[in-house]
Amino acid sequence: DTGVSQDPRHKITKRGQNVTFRCDPISEHNRLYWYRQTLGQGPEFLTYFQNEAQLEKSRLLSDRFSAERPKGSFSTLEIQRTEQGDSAMYLCASSELRVEAFFGQGTRLTVV
Amino acid sequence: GEDVEQSLFLSVREGDSSVINCTYTDSSSTYLYWYKQEPGAGLQLLTYIFSNMDMKQDQRLTVLLNKKDKHLSLRIADTQTGDSAIYFCAETSGTGNQFYFGTGTSLTVIP
Numbered sequence: 001d002t003g004v005s006q007d008p009r010h011k012i013t014k015r016g017q018n019v020t021f022r023c024d025p026i027s028e029h030n031r032l033y034w035y036r037q038t039l040g041q042g043p044e045f046l047t048y049f050q051n052e053a054q055l056e057k058s059r060l061l062s063d064r065f066s067a068e069r070p071k072g073s074f075s076t077l078e079i080q081r082t083e084q085g086d087s088a089m090y091l092c093a094s095s096e097l098r099v100e101a102f103f104g105q106g107t108r109l110t111v112v
Numbered sequence: 113g114e115d116v117e118q119s120l121f122l123s124v125r126e127g128d129s130s131v132i133n134c135t136y137t138d139s140s141s142t143y144l145y146w147y148k149q150e151p152g153a154g155l156q157l158l159t160y161i162f163s164n165m166d167m168k169q170d171q172r173l174t175v176l177l178n179k180k181d182k183h184l185s186l187r188i189a190d191t192q193t194g195d196s197a198i199y200f201c202a203e204t205s206g207t208g209n210q211f212y213f214g215t216g217t218s219l220t221v222i223p
Contacts, residue, residue: 004154033211042116042200042213043155056209091154099143101211103155 002026004104006092012110013082020078021107025094032075033101034067035091036060043091049075082111116203116214123220130188132217134201137182141203144177145211146186149198158186158199188219196221 005024013019025032030051035043046065048056051072061067064082069075079086089108095101115137124130136144142163147155161168161175161184168175174187184201198216205212 006154031209035211040215042202042215043211045210045212048209056207058210093155099160100157102157103147105154108152 004092004094004102006090006104006107008107009105010108010110012112015084015111016081018078018080019082019109020076021090021092021109023075023077023092023094023104025073025075025092026096026102027073029094029096029102030072031095031101032069033093033095034075034077035093035103037089037091037106038087046077046090079109082109084111087111116201116212118199118201118214118217120215121218121220123222124191125222126191126193128191130186130191130195130219130221132186132188132199132201132219134184134186134214135182136184136201136203136212138203138205138212139179139182141205142208143204144175144184145202146173146175146184147200147202147213149200149216151197155200191219191221193221193223195219 007022032049034046037043049069064080067077089106091106093101093103145160146158172189176185200213200216202211202213
């Protein structure tokens with residue numbers, strides 16, 4: 001499978017716990033994006049990497065959120081001290097050029 | 113470029129054509145996109161159109177772009193039950209590094 005892979009697919013956590021999600025982009029794609037999607041809404045931009053450099057961050061990305069892409073390949077998104085409002089689908093996408101972005105299946109986070 | 117609007121619901125009969133509409137705000141968007149999302153799944157890129165084009169056809173899909181009115185539409189010919197999904201239009205930011213999505217149109221195809 002050469003698509004964008006996200007792990008885990010589902011995560012249930014207690015409020016206050018930390019969670020980390022992983023995204024493996026399509027190989028050789030130098031651009032990687034994280035989005036968040038809540039029920040009934042379209043995806044909202046969180047952050048963007050070009051290779052290992054994090055070039056853009058949304059104001060939605062509070063200081064409890066951190067994303068890394070240490071070697072310019074896979075990326076992780078960590079949420080510290082989770083809150084119920086963090087419950088959402090977290091989507092990762094990658095692209096080689098700006099034109100076509102391919103999305104993974106997402107990680108559904110439920111904070112109880 | 114953060115206000116992308118779509119109607120929420122559309123129902124069509126199998127075999128008919130579906131037309132999903134979208135209005136966007138950022139006239140500097142270079143590309144405009146249509147994505148499909150099935151329940152519990154990620155987004156699948158259906159097609160995109162370059163901003164200097166008026167129309168793009170790809171098999172059963174036809175995209176029309178009216179730059180003056182900032183209006184984008186997706187026509188699906190001979191709609192099938194497998195086309196039932198949520199369809200999102202998206203535009204890119206001025207930097208091209210962000211995609212702004214609409215709220216999605218839920219298409220229901222009635223057999």
